Amino acid sequence: MAGGNPLSMGRAIAVDLGTANTRIFVKGQGLVLNEPSMVAVDGRSGAVVAVGHEAKRMRGRTPKNIRLVRPIKDGVIADFDLCEQMFKQFLQRVSTSRWSKPSVVVVVPSEVTGVESRAVKDAAEFAGARRPVGVIEETMAAAIGLGLPIHEPSANLVVSIGGGTTEVAVISLGGIVTENSVRVGGDEFNNIIVAGFKRIFKLDIGENTAEEVKIHLGSAWPLAQEIVGDVGGRDTSTGLPRTQEVTTNQIREILDDGVDKIIDAIRKTLERTPPELASDVISNGMYIVGGGALLAGLEERVTHETGIQTFIASEPLLTVILGAGLSLENLSTIKGLAPQGDD
Ligand SMILES: Nc1ncnc2c1ncn2[C@@H]1O[C@H](COP(=O)(O)OP(=O)(O)OP(=O)(O)O)[C@@H](O)[C@H]1O
Ligand SMILES: [Mg+2]
Missing domain, CATH: 3.90.640.10 (ATPase, substrate binding domain, subdomain 4)
Known part of the structure; x- marks a missing residue:
């Protein structure tokens, strides 16, 4: 790539700040952190008392003065301050050098707004990321993690069912052609x-x-x-x-109504997909990632209701972060990094 790879100097890290779980991938090492996106806060002082696994263990059993907060809602930051602190603690846990800031790429929902995307980048910078912070769309990271031929002129349908949202995207020629998301997960x-x-x-x-x-x-x-x-x-x-x-x-x-909403979102995406690409999807099938993909019988149900052969990723909870990690090697799918600078 002309201008050099901004991630080739020093450490490069991919972060998936999910509604339910945060995962961090370090280039050259792989997945190094996988913890609930949860913070325990002292109600009186406002101090963070625990994050991640330690905080989740308190769920349903918190003493009166401790409040459990999930700073990410529906895939975007809901509590900025606590998100920054959680992000910082997680990043500190995986950092080896106190002297050099890592380059960071953060996974964002496919339909993220400019403001939401800015907030994630700010949180990453607060947590210790080098500027500029790159972003990659969740469904794109999923497609890469699935090993789909995203750069070819043939369409692939990817569905990510996370804790907060379900995102559906048709991907072709390295980009998202049609997308849809619902706040069901x-x-x-x-x-x-x-x-x-x-x-x-x-x-x-x-x-x-x-x-x-x-x-x-x-x-x-x-x-x-x-x-x-x-x-x-x-x-x-x-x-x-x-x-x-x-x-x-x-x-x-x-659970039936919830499952129906997900199937509706898939149908709507297909309705909006250009005919040639829709016929690619029929021959290539559809891929489901995210923790929601683990619901028993989902594969059969979706195949039955859409008529499209459905495949569940082999490790659906990890597909997105592994794809985001792979994207550190090939920047074409990352946005916001110089020198491409389409921020
Ligand atoms: N076996 C299972 N059956 C059904 N749901 C499951 C199963 N295992 C995990 N889940 C659910 O998967 C969800 C977490 O998935 P995931 O980690 O992919 O979400 P996330 O990336 O944090 O969220 P989002 O992408 O929406 O921001 C949780 O709601 C969890 O209950
Ligand atoms: Mg997710």
Whole structure:
């Protein structure tokens, strides 16, 4: 590349600041950090008492004076101050040199606004990144992580189901041709489960429990073996702790509206895709990444409802960060770095 690779000097790092999890990839080392995007704050002093795994362990069990905050909502920064502090602590954990600032590329949602993108870059600079900070779109990073031939004149459909959002993109010739995103992801599934338990079983359950139910009993398509599980919570009428027996059929029904919203987002993207590219997608199939891709039976459900052969990434929680890490070697997919400077 003319003008040299700005990431070739010193250390280069890719960061995926996700709604649910933050991941950091160091060029030459690989994935070095994978922790919940969570901060525990002392309610009185406002001081950060824990970040990442340590903070998540406190969820549902925090003493009165400790507040748990997730500074990223729907893929963008919601609490700027805490995001900066979390980012800084994570970056410090992976930094080896106190003297040189690393070059940083941050993953952003595909439909990020200029202001949101600026905020992420500022947070990275606060955390210790060298200027300028580059960004890469989440679906583009996913396509690279999947090893798809993104530079060819053939379209690929990528869906990323994260904690906060589902992003859908058709990628061809190294760029995003059509995209769509909905604020439905793993968090919304958890909320739907909490609401469903209240409505159907008259049981209040916590967020951690809802997430466990989703992971162990949730599905989007009939299972080869339907199972029964026990879920603990608080009876909404007596106020006392109670255990409820639930079936995987019941949980599937509860999750159904959420899954439908994701399928709608995929359909809408396809409707807006030019015909030649749509026919490429039909022959190439669709790829799903992100933690939401792990919902049992999603592959069958999406294939059935869209008529397009669907593939789940082999490690869906890591595809985006691995792709962002690979992009450090080939800057054509990164925006905002000199000398291209399309900031
Ligand atoms: N087996 C599973 N079944 C269903 N959902 C799962 C499973 N494992 C993890 N998840 C969900 O995946 C979500 C996290 O995914 P991921 O780490 O890809 O999100 P993120 O990148 O932080 O979010 P975003 O990209 O929206 O900012 C969580 O909501 C988690 O509950
Ligand atoms: Mg993500």
